Amino acid sequence: MRSEIDYSVYLVTARDLLPVGKHYLESLEESLQGGVTVVQLREKTIDTGEFIQIAQSTKAICDKYNTPLLINDRIDVALAIDCAGVHVGQSDAPLAVARRLLGPNKVIGVSAGNIDQAIAAQKGGADYLGIGAIYGTQTKDVSNKIMGPAGARAVLAALDPHSPIKTVVIGGIKSDNVLRVLHGVHFRDTKRYLDGVAVVSDIVSSPRPRKATENLARLVQAFRNNENTKPEPAINDIDSVLNKVSEIINAIPDQSPLIQQMANIVTANDQANATLALGASPVMAAVVGDQKDLNPHIGALLINMGTVSDEQKRAMLAGGRYSNINKKPLIFDPVAVGATSFRRETGKELLSHWHPTVIKGNAAEIGALSGLNEVTTKGVDSVGPGFKDPYLVVRSLANRERCVVVMTGKDDYISDGERTAKISNGHQLLGQITGSGCVTGTAIATCCAVASMTEGDMNKDGKLTTGDHFIASIAGVLALEISAEIASTRNDVRGPNTFRSAWIDEMSNLDKIDLSKMSRVIVA
Numbered sequence: 001m002r003s004e005i006d007y008s009v010y011l012v013t014a015r016d017l018l019p020v021g022k023h024y025l026e027s028l029e030e031s032l033q034g035g036v037t038v039v040q041l042r043e044k045t046i047d048t049g050e051f052i053q054i055a056q057s058t059k060a061i062c063d064k065y066n067t068p069l070l071i072n073d074r075i076d077v078a079l080a081i082d083c084a085g086v087h088v089g090q091s092d093a094p095l096a097v098a099r100r101l102l103g104p105n106k107v108i109g110v111s112a113g114n115i116d117q118a119i120a121a122q123k124g125g126a127d128y129l130g131i132g133a134i135y136g137t138q139t140k141d142v143s144n145k146i147m148g149p150a151g152a153r154a155v156l157a158a159l160d161p162h163s164p165i166k167t168v169v170i171g172g173i174k175s176d177n178v179l180r181v182l183h184g185v186h187f188r189d190t191k192r193y194l195d196g197v198a199v200v201s202d203i204v205s206s207p208r209p210r211k212a213t214e215n216l217a218r219l220v221q222a223f224r225n226n227e228n229t230k231p232e233p234a235i236n237d238i239d240s241v242l243n244k245v246s247e248i249i250n251a252i253p254d255q256s257p258l259i260q261q262m263a264n265i266v267t268a269n270d271q272a273n274a275t276l277a278l279g280a281s282p283v284m285a286a287v288v289g290d291q292k293d294l295n296p297h298i299g300a301l302l303i304n305m306g307t308v309s310d311e312q313k314r315a316m317l318a319g320g321r322y323s324n325i326n327k328k329p330l331i332f333d334p335v336a337v338g339a340t341s342f343r344r345e346t347g348k349e350l351l352s353h354w355h356p357t358v359i360k361g362n363a364a365e366i367g368a369l370s371g372l373n374e375v376t377t378k379g380v381d382s383v384g385p386g387f388k389d390p391y392l393v394v395r396s397l398a399n400r401e402r403c404v405v406v407m408t409g410k411d412d413y414i415s416d417g418e419r420t421a422k423i424s425n426g427h428q429l430l431g432q433i434t435g436s437g438c439v440t441g442t443a444i445a446t447c448c449a450v451a452s453m454t455e456g457d458m459n460k461d462g463k464l465t466t467g468d469h470f471i472a473s474i475a476g477v478l479a480l481e482i483s484a485e486i487a488s489t490r491n492d493v494r495g496p497n498t499f500r501s502a503w504i505d506e507m508s509n510l511d512k513i514d515l516s517k518m519s520r521v522i523v524a
């Protein structure tokens, strides 16, 4: 009988990464006590005799904890010690050869670095896939093979949904990124979950491998509990949505969140002033050195690609990562992402390194991220009337990226993958000033910060942030568009620039407005 393996916390050994003074078998045993569910013994440069000896002692400890052992690459060693099976890489023995040598009762896992390799292994009868590299690692030079959670999700999406094949991800996975990996990889459309995460240095390099493993196991379990708990019925009737919107907007001055913004040089000042007018505090901090210290104190981070440079990109990678670690809402404004190959690559790289809470863009930007060319871009602007089916566009991208998607324009479309809203507020003068979209990002970040600060959740551990960010995004868009409508009626507004000042003025008067009376929102 082939072993039924629980892949949840999959340890790959690496004796060269042990802390000084820690014995290999001692570390292994502690990690098994901490909850490792399957072990792969990986040895690259030892003789066969020594390999078999280490494999035997490893198996003895794994047997003590009823944990299956797989051997990396060496079918002969697996046969010699009669363990659960092997793991083969793309340059090791082909799957068919491994199966012939090992017979039907052993488990065979295959490394998959792309969709083609994954499909070939699935068709060839592999029991599980090791998908990666997700991030860079100390154990292998994978710099040209990093796929990020988004790449792994594409692999899961390509698998036959009826196939019994199991999946684990590998490459740089640690307790500080495991939640964003799990959130980012899970492919909602086919309901295919990852079966586990393979970890090397986070456990092996730890002086306390038991504690390190317990931590990882707790996070994997928390994610599963969160996914399997039937959520509170999402608020989607329009009266409740608008009540919640008013609650969020009115709570901004009380909460006064600090909103960190990596802005562009064109609109940074308007964004900072809009933040203050809404009742929050801005901080524009876009160098790597600021990110670690600042992140614990912010309510949300807005990353705007408007004038992104190589240096700012590094800060964006770091700031987004800390936001995921510290469970802060992360709002991504992919300005002009489809306009140049540098921006396309940057957008892809950012989305592979962290998991956004909200993506906000105009039709051209959302189209570019979705891989659609129905709407074209002219620099930072979107050309033409938009998509034929905007509801489908935002819903699909929200499902693919597992976040809220906001597509702005004359009408705005917002989706969290299940609920979709259309907002028909705003004023045409917004289209005549630069940065109205960037300031919309500021308002969304502010409202998401408040939603996250005020809406606690029992399942917080398994989530990347708390709060209903679909409603917070509606709140952000409405706050700006209703201020714009009011500003446009003022006598002192004589054109785009006086409108811009009046618009920011009116953002500070929103507490005097009955938002529900002025809102033109449909939720489907």
Ligand SMILES: Nc1ncnc2c1ncn2[C@@H]1O[C@H](COP(=O)(O)OP(=O)(O)OP(=O)(O)O)[C@@H](O)[C@H]1O
Pocket (backbone or CB within 6 Å): 361, 362, 363, 380, 381, 382, 408, 409, 410, 411, 412, 425, 426, 427, 428, 429, 430, 431, 433, 434, 435, 436, 437, 438, 439, 440, 477, 480, 481
């Ligand atoms: N014609 C219009 N009527 C009503 N609202 C509009 C109109 N054009 C834009 N808006 C609003 O202005 C805001 C910005 O949307 P837009 O799609 O113009 O962003 P953008 O192209 O990213 O802007 P920018 O790059 O200048 O920051 C949104 O809140 C949107 O609803």
Ligand SMILES: Cc1ncsc1CCO
Pocket (backbone or CB within 6 Å): 264, 266, 267, 306, 307, 335, 380, 434, 435, 437, 438
């Ligand atoms: C005009 C412009 N160019 C880069 S960012 C920006 C502001 C509007 O997105």
